Amino acid sequence: MMMAYSSGVANGLPHTNGATNGEKTKPDIVIVGGSLGGLFAGTALKHHGYNTTLLERTPENLLHNQGAGIVAGGDTIEFFKRYDRTGKPVAVPSYKRIYLDQEGNVIHEEINRQNMTSWDLCYYLLRANYDRVDSPYLADGGKLPEVRPTDGNVTYRYGCTVTNIKDEGARVRVAFKRKQKDGSEVFDSIIADMVVAADGPSSTIRAMFEPDIKRTYAGYCVIRGTVPEKAATPKALEVFRERFCFFHAPGIQNLTYTIAGEHGNTDPGHRLLNFVWYANFPEASPELETLMTDKDGRRRHITIPPGMIAREAWEMVKKMGHARLPPQMAEMAEKTTAPFVQCITDVIAPKNLYMGDKVVLIGDALAGFRPHTVASTSQAAFDSMILAEWLDGKVSRTEFVRQTMQFARGIQRMGVEIGNRSQFESLPMEEYIKDRNYASIKREDREYPEWTLEGLDEV
Ligand SMILES: Cc1cc2nc3c(=O)[nH]c(=O)nc-3n(C[C@H](O)[C@H](O)[C@H](O)COP(=O)(O)OP(=O)(O)OC[C@H]3O[C@@H](n4cnc5c(N)ncnc54)[C@H](O)[C@@H]3O)c2cc1C
Numbered sequence: 105m106m107m108a109y110s111s112g113v114a115n116g117l118p119h120t121n122g123a124t125n126g127e128k129t130k131p132d133i134v135i136v137g138g139s140l141g142g143l144f145a146g147t148a149l150k151h152h153g154y155n156t157t158l159l160e161r162t163p164e165n166l167l168h169n170q171g172a173g174i175v176a177g178g179d180t181i182e183f184f185k186r187y188d189r190t191g192k193p194v195a196v197p198s199y200k201r202i203y204l205d206q207e208g209n210v211i212h213e214e215i216n217r218q219n220m221t222s223w224d225l226c227y228y229l230l231r232a233n234y235d236r237v238d239s240p241y242l243a244d245g246g247k248l249p250e251v252r253p254t255d256g257n258v259t260y261r262y263g264c265t266v267t268n269i270k271d272e273g274a275r276v277r278v279a280f281k282r283k284q285k286d287g288s289e290v291f292d293s294i295i296a297d298m299v300v301a302a303d304g305p306s307s308t309i310r311a312m313f314e315p316d317i318k319r320t321y322a323g324y325c326v327i328r329g330t331v332p333e334k335a336a337t338p339k340a341l342e343v344f345r346e347r348f349c350f351f352h353a354p355g356i357q358n359l360t361y362t363i364a365g366e367h368g369n370t371d372p373g374h375r376l377l378n379f380v381w382y383a384n385f386p387e388a389s390p391e392l393e394t395l396m397t398d399k400d401g402r403r404r405h406i407t408i409p410p411g412m413i414a415r416e417a418w419e420m421v422k423k424m425g426h427a428r429l430p431p432q433m434a435e436m437a438e439k440t441t442a443p444f445v446q447c448i449t450d451v452i453a454p455k456n457l458y459m460g461d462k463v464v465l466i467g468d469a470l471a472g473f474r475p476h477t478v479a480s481t482s483q484a485a486f487d488s489m490i491l492a493e494w495l496d497g498k499v500s501r502t503e504f505v506r507q508t509m510q511f512a513r514g515i516q517r518m519g520v521e522i523g524n525r526s527q528f529e530s531l532p533m534e535e536y537i538k539d540r541n542y543a544s545i546k547r548e549d550r551e552y553p554e555w556t557l558e559g560l561d562e563v
Contacts, residue, residue, distance in 0.1 A: 130154045130256060131297030131495075134278045136266045136309055139167060140223070141302035141467030141484035143230035146258060147187050148492040149300075150234060154256040157294060158234070161265035163283055166231070168409070170223040172328055172444075173363035173378030175348075177482030178546045180226070181219055183489060190232045192246030195219035196370050198348045198361055201540070203533060206353065208430035210343065212533060218348055218544070220361050222378075225368040226481070235260045240367035264292075266308060269299055269463065276462045299463045300491070302484065305451050305472030306406075310465055313458045319406070319472065322448040322520070324355075324384045324527045325395060326475060327421055329440030330376040332365065336439070340432040344377045351430050352536045355384040357476075357526045358433045379436040380475065382448070383424065384527055394420055395445060406449060410442035418443065448474055448523065452516045455563040456487075456508055461501070464491065471512035474519030476526065477543055483511060486547065505563050511547055513556040518543065 130153050135142045138160030146156050160167070174180075176195045184194045198220055203212040228241035233249055235258050242248065268279040272295065279293045301309035305319055333341065343349050344360050351358045360379040364370045385392035397403050398412040408417075425437040437443070452471040457464055467484030487508050494504040522539040525531060 132157070132295075133298045133300060134159060134276075134294055134296040135300045135302055136278070137302035137304060137469070138162070138260065138262065139302070139304065140226055140230065140481055141304070141469070141488070142300070143227070143234050144183060144485050144488035145300045145302055145466060145491060146234045146260075147230055148183075148488045149495075150256045150258050151187050152256070152492045152496055153254050154492075154495065155258075156256060157259040157261065157296070159264040159266055159278070159280055159294075160260070160262045163263040165260075165262050166237070167227060169227075170410075172223045173330070173361060173376070173380070174221050174223055174226065174481050175361075175478035176219040176221040177479050178548075179482035179486040179489070180221070183485035184229070186489065188229060188233060189249030190229055190242055190246040192225075192229055192242060192244075192368065193370065194225060194229060195221045196346075196362055196364055196375060198346050200346075201348045201350065202343060203537065204343065204349060204351045204430045204432070206351070206428070206430055208339070208343070208432050212537065214537075216348070216544075220348075220363050220378075222363045222368070222376075225364050228368070234258055243367060244369070246368075266303065269309065269312065269459070271459050271462070276459065297462065299459075301463060301465045301469045302467050303469050305449065305468040307465065307469035309463065310453050310469050313463070314453055317451065317453060319449040319451040321387055322450055322474065322523060322527075323386060324382055324448050324523075325392075326446050326448060327381045327383060327437070327443060328379065328446070329436065329443035330363070330378045331436050331439045333362070333373055333375050333377060336377055337432075337435060340377070340435050343432050344436075345372075349432075350536070350540070351433055352526065352533065353428060354530045355527060356428055357382040357536075358429055360433060360436060377436060379433065379440070381425075381429070381433070381437070382476075382523075382527060383421075391420065396447070406447045408445040410444045413443055413445065450474070450516070450520060452512060454559075455505075456512070457505065457563055466491065466508075470508070471516045473515055474523040476523050476539075477515050477519040479515045479519075479543075479547075482547070483515065486511060502561075505560055506557065509560055509563070510552045510556045514550065514552040 132155045135158040138158050149156050198218045201216045202210050205211045228239045231237035263283045264280045266280045270277040282290045348361045358381040362375050363378045365374040365376050395417050399414045425434040456470050466487035473480045493499045
C-alpha cells in the first residue's frame with residue numbers, strides 16, 4: 105500500500121536528483137499527460153519536493169492553444185492561490201448571470217460573481233510554474249517563478265506516448281514510445297515509485313485497468329468559438345461583456361461570456377467573447393456525420409479542432425444559429441474564425457488507485473464530466489492538491505479516496521442529469537436557472553448522496 109512517503113523510499117533509484125525534504129527522501133513520480141491535469145499535479149508535487157517526470161504525447165514542446173474559455177471553479181482559483189509563483193491574475197470576473205429569449209431580450213438576471221479564465225492562460229501559467237517556460241502570458245504583472253531549494257526536480261518530455269505500465273514490486277516501469285525527427289519510433293521506459301495518470305478522458309492507463317469502461321456519446325455536441333470584443337456589435341457587448349449570458353430552447357443551450365484575450369490580456373477592449381453552444385445531434389444522424397467529418401474528409405470520433413471544420417458543416421451550423429439562437433449569439437457563430445466542436449461524452453472509472461496504490465488516476469482520466477458542471481478543471485486541480493497532501497501524510501488514504509471519488513461520482517452524475525434535462529426535456533426557465541445555480545455550489549459546500557461512498561472501503 106502506498107503511504108505518505110517519509111523516508112528512504114526512493115533510495116537507489118536512477119535519479120534521486122537531490123530533491124529532499126530535510127532528511128527525508130521523496131519518491132520519484134511519473135506523470136502521464138501534460139495538459140492542465142498533468143501540470144496541476146506536476147506543479148503541486150514540485151512545490152512539495154517530489155521529483156517528477158512528465159510524459160506528454162504531443163510531438164511539440166507546447167500544446168496547441170485550445171482557444172477556449174473555462175469557468176474557473178473554486179478549486180482552480182484555490183490551486184493558483186496556493187501554488188502560483190508568477191503573480192499573474194488568472195481570471196476575468198463576471199458580475200451577473202443573464203438569460204435571453206430568442207429575440208435577444210433579457211428575461212432574467214441575477215447578481216452572481218463568477219471567475220472566467222481561458223485554457224491557454226491556465227496552461228502557460230502552469231508551464232511557468234512547473235518547468236519555467238517563459239511566454240508573453242507573463243507580461244503585465246507576471247514573472248518567471250523563483251527556484252526554491254525545497255522544490256522537487258522536474259523533467260518535461262514531449263513526443264512520448266505511454267503504452268504500458270508494469271508492476272515491478274516496489275516500483276513501476278512506465279513504457280513509452282518516442283517519435284524521432286525522421287519519423288521513426290523508439291521504445292523506451294522509465295522506472296518510478298508512482299504514476300499519476302492525467303491522460304484525459306480516453307486514458308490509456310485507465311483502459312489498462314478497466315478495459316470495459318468506455319466513453320459513451322451523450323447525443324449532443326458543443327460548438328465553441330471566440331470573437332474579439334472589438335469585432336462585436338454594441339448589442340452583443342451589452343449582454344456578453346462581463347456577463348455570464350444564457351439561452352435555453354428545446355435541444356439547445358448557449359452560454360457566452362468574456363475571457364482574457366491574446367496572451368492573457370484582461371484589458372477591456374482586448375478580451376474575447378467565448379461562446380459554448382450545445383446542440384442535439386442524434387447518433388448516426390446525417391447531421392452528426394456532416395458535423396464530425398472534417399475539411400479533409402476524415403470522420404473524427406470526438407473532436408473537430410479549431411481550423412478543421414468543413415465549410416459545408418460550418419454553413420449548416422450557422423444556419424441553425426440564425427434560425428434558433430438569439431441574434432447576439434447567432435452573431436458570435438457568424439463572426440468566429442476558428443470554431444471547434446466536441447461530442448459530449450460520459451466516462452468514469454470505478455476507483456482511482458491501482459497496482460497497490462502505485463498508480464493514481466486524476467482529472468478527466470478518472471471522470472470525464474459534462475461541461476455543464478463547469479467543474480472539470482477544478483476536479484484536476486483538487487485531485488492534485490489532495491494528492492500532494494496525501495503523499496505528505498497530511499490526509500489519510502481513506503480521506504484521499506473518499507474526497508476524490510465522491511467529487512468524481514457526484515459531479516459526473518450531476519452533469520448527466522442536468523445535461524439531459526437541458527437537452528432532452530422542455531422545462532420552464534426557472535428549472536434551468538435552478539440547475540445552473542445547483543451546478544455552481546462549491547465542492548466543500550456540497551452534500552453528496554450516500555451512494556457516492558459505496559464500495560470505497562474496498563478501493
Ligand atoms: C476546449 C476545451 C474547453 C474546456 N472548457 C472547460 C470549462 O469551461 N470548464 C472546465 O472546468 N473545464 C473545461 N475543459 C476541460 C479541462 O480543460 C480539462 O478538464 C482539464 O484540462 C483536465 O483535463 P486533463 O488534463 O485531465 O485531460 P486532457 O485535457 O484531456 O489532457 C490529457 C493529456 O494527456 C495526453 N495524453 C493522452 N494519452 C497519452 C499517452 N498515452 N501518453 C502521453 N500523453 C498522453 C494528451 O495529449 C493530453 O495533453 C475544457 C477542455 C477543452 C479541451
